[in-house]
Structure formats: C-alpha cells, structure tokens
Amino acid sequence: MNLLILGGTRFLGRHVVEQALTRGHHVTLMHRGRGAPQLFPEAEHLIADRDGDLTVLDHREWDAVVDTSAYVPRQVRAVEAKLAGRVGHYHLVSSISAYADFENGGSQEAAALQVLADPSTEAITGDTYGALKALCEQAAQAAFGERCLISRPGLIVGPFDPTGRFTWWVQRLARKDGIGDVLAPGSPDSPVQFIDVRDIAAWTLLQAERGTAGVFNLNGPTDPLSMGEFLQAGRAALRPSANLLWVDESFLAAQSVAAWSDLPVWLPSSSFAMHRTPTAKAQATGLTCRPLMETLLDTHAWCQAAQEPLRLGVGLTAEREASLLAAWRERL
Numbered sequence: 001m002n003l004l005i006l007g008g009t010r011f012l013g014r015h016v017v018e019q020a021l022t023r024g025h026h027v028t029l030m031h032r033g034r035g036a037p038q039l040f041p042e043a044e045h046l047i048a049d050r051d052g053d054l055t056v057l058d059h060r061e062w063d064a065v066v067d068t069s070a071y072v073p074r075q076v077r078a079v080e081a082k083l084a085g086r087v088g089h090y091h092l093v094s095s096i097s098a099y100a101d102f103e104n105g106g107s108q109e110a111a112a113l114q115v116l117a118d119p120s121t122e123a124i125t126g127d128t129y130g131a132l133k134a135l136c137e138q139a140a141q142a143a144f145g146e147r148c149l150i151s152r153p154g155l156i157v158g159p160f161d162p163t164g165r166f167t168w169w170v171q172r173l174a175r176k177d178g179i180g181d182v183l184a185p186g187s188p189d190s191p192v193q194f195i196d197v198r199d200i201a202a203w204t205l206l207q208a209e210r211g212t213a214g215v216f217n218l219n220g221p222t223d224p225l226s227m228g229e230f231l232q233a234g235r236a237a238l239r240p241s242a243n244l245l246w247v248d249e250s251f252l253a254a255q256s257v258a259a260w261s262d263l264p265v266w267l268p269s270s271s272f273a274m275h276r277t278p279t280a281k282a283q284a285t286g287l288t289c290r291p292l293m294e295t296l297l298d299t300h301a302w303c304q305a306a307q308e309p310l311r312l313g314v315g316l317t318a319e320r321e322a323s324l325l326a327a328w329r330e331r332l
C-alpha cells in the first residue's frame, strides 16, 4: 500500500509509520521538519507546513492517508484541495473530546458533537479543541465522503507520549526515593480508560488496508478497568513495596487538587462517564488491546532510555503530594 501520513514524527503518527514500514508499505510523511526529521530515513519525507504552501502534494496519489495533525477545518480543506479524487482512504484522527456530552449514551458514535459559539475561531484551547475537531470531522466527511474514516481516541498512552499524563503515573510509581505511600485518588472502584498508542496504530493500518469508512471510538482496555486495578498493576510492575493510600475526592477538591492535571488520567465521580466510552464498534473491526502490564513496562523502559523529564504542570510535585498525604493522615 502507498500510504501518506500527515505528520508522523511525534507520537501516534510515529507509531503508525513504524508499523506501516514493518508491514512492508511504502510510506510518505508530510511534516515541517521540526520534530524529529531524522526518523525513518527509509520513508519519503515531504517538508511542508499544512498552514501554508502544499504544492508538495501536487499530482501525487496515495492509496490511503492518515491525518494525525489536523486541528482546524481549514487544514482539512487545504489537503482536500490538493488530493481530492486521488486518495483511496482518508483517516482523520479526531478525539472523544468532540462529544457534546458523555452522559446517557452521549459518547456513542452517533451522539451529538460540540458546537463552537464562533465557528470561525482557530484558537485551540481546552474549550475549543473538541468543537474544532468536530468541525474537522465535518470537513473530512464533506471532502472524502464514503472513503472517510473518523477515529475518536480517548487518552492515548505509551512510549513517546509527549503529554506526560499516563507517563507521570509510571514515573511516580517507579520513584524509589521519598515515602512509600503513593496518593491514590478517589475510589479504587472508579472507572478509567486509556489506549496504548501501538494498538491504535495497528488498528489504523488494518482499516487503511481494508479501506474502512465510518466513525469509531478508540479506547481501552477491552474489559472495564478501575483506578484500583490500574494502580495495583502499576505498583506490581514498577515498585511492589509502594503502598497506595486512597484519598477521598472530596478531600482532594477541598485542597484544590485538579483531576486530570494535578492527578493525570484520574477523573472524579462527576466525570465518570468520560471513562466509559463504548468501543464495541472498533473491536468488531479488529481493535485489540495489549495487556496493561506491557504498556506499563514499555512506557517505563522508554522513560528510562530517553531520560524522559517530568512535564511541567502535569502531576503533583513530590512536595505537594507529601503535604497532601500528611494532611490526609492527620484527618484520619
């Protein structure tokens, strides 16, 4: 297969390229050459900014396009203007953030999407990201019709994750210095979802090879997972001597601890529905999720090999966590 990745040098796109080359496909990447241009010398690299001149796409044809780098609909339309009629399959990577509401089946693939108050805005913020992805989806469907696949991943995790969210837990659990207690947020029974980037990459290539169209949530694991199971698995994999100290979400809220950012991956009970996105449709088309232990160990191995730093603003600092745990113990 002749495959074009719009992106391909950071995280999800990087894994798609790696697996595509392993599967013997001919791969072209288009990117600006800023991230890691030295990657994949065996592939063709088109250097272009998708916000600017796209003549590198002129007169070219691909069996399939995987678009990991569209954040505003103009970027999708600009690609369409160059490639319409000359690609067999176009896969836009969107997000579950596109959903308007997660309650009462709100994240079934046919559910309503967010709507921007000002559809002309291109400012990508926490408030506009999902609605802009929804507009990208509409632009992609209008442009590529029945050749269009839209994927809506939940939290993507694993090696080369630039966001540091799941990675923070791996680094925290593996930390040998300091106290043995690890602050475990909320209730061990609370739901949690995330998907290994390599499982999305494998599914992406399978669908490109088949020319699948339609809209698919992508999340993991296959069977429901709780925060308790997630953190116990992390503890077993990375530091069995650690003790998980479960701290009530009301206490955390009173201490102004923010879910998702101060304690990444975790969501409080008011947002549990976000960690219950249905994935039966993707599973029916071949999505499989590797064991959690593999994701934990491989993410840890990557962190160590890359000397991956903690990301600013992601996760509690050691000092803040220690002071929260001290306050929680005093209260007991």
Ligand SMILES: NC(=O)c1ccc[n+]([C@@H]2O[C@H](COP(=O)([O-])OP(=O)(O)OC[C@H]3O[C@@H](n4cnc5c(N)ncnc54)[C@H](OP(=O)(O)O)[C@@H]3O)[C@@H](O)[C@H]2O)c1
Residues within 6 Å of the ligand: 006, 007, 008, 009, 010, 011, 012, 013, 014, 015, 030, 031, 032, 033, 034, 035, 036, 048, 049, 050, 051, 067, 068, 069, 070, 093, 094, 095, 096, 152, 153, 154, 155, 156, 157, 163
């Ligand atoms: N992380 C999550 O948990 C999560 C969850 C749901 C959905 N998603 C979606 O998944 C996708 C993840 O993408 P990724 O970053 O992992 O993909 P990637 O393809 O590995 O990396 C992004 C690529 O886009 C290129 N790029 C960025 N801006 C560009 C521009 N203006 N023109 C041309 N190339 C450009 C970058 O290279 P240069 O910088 O060199 O140009 C890089 O190669 C995103 O669409 C995101 O919204 C992520």
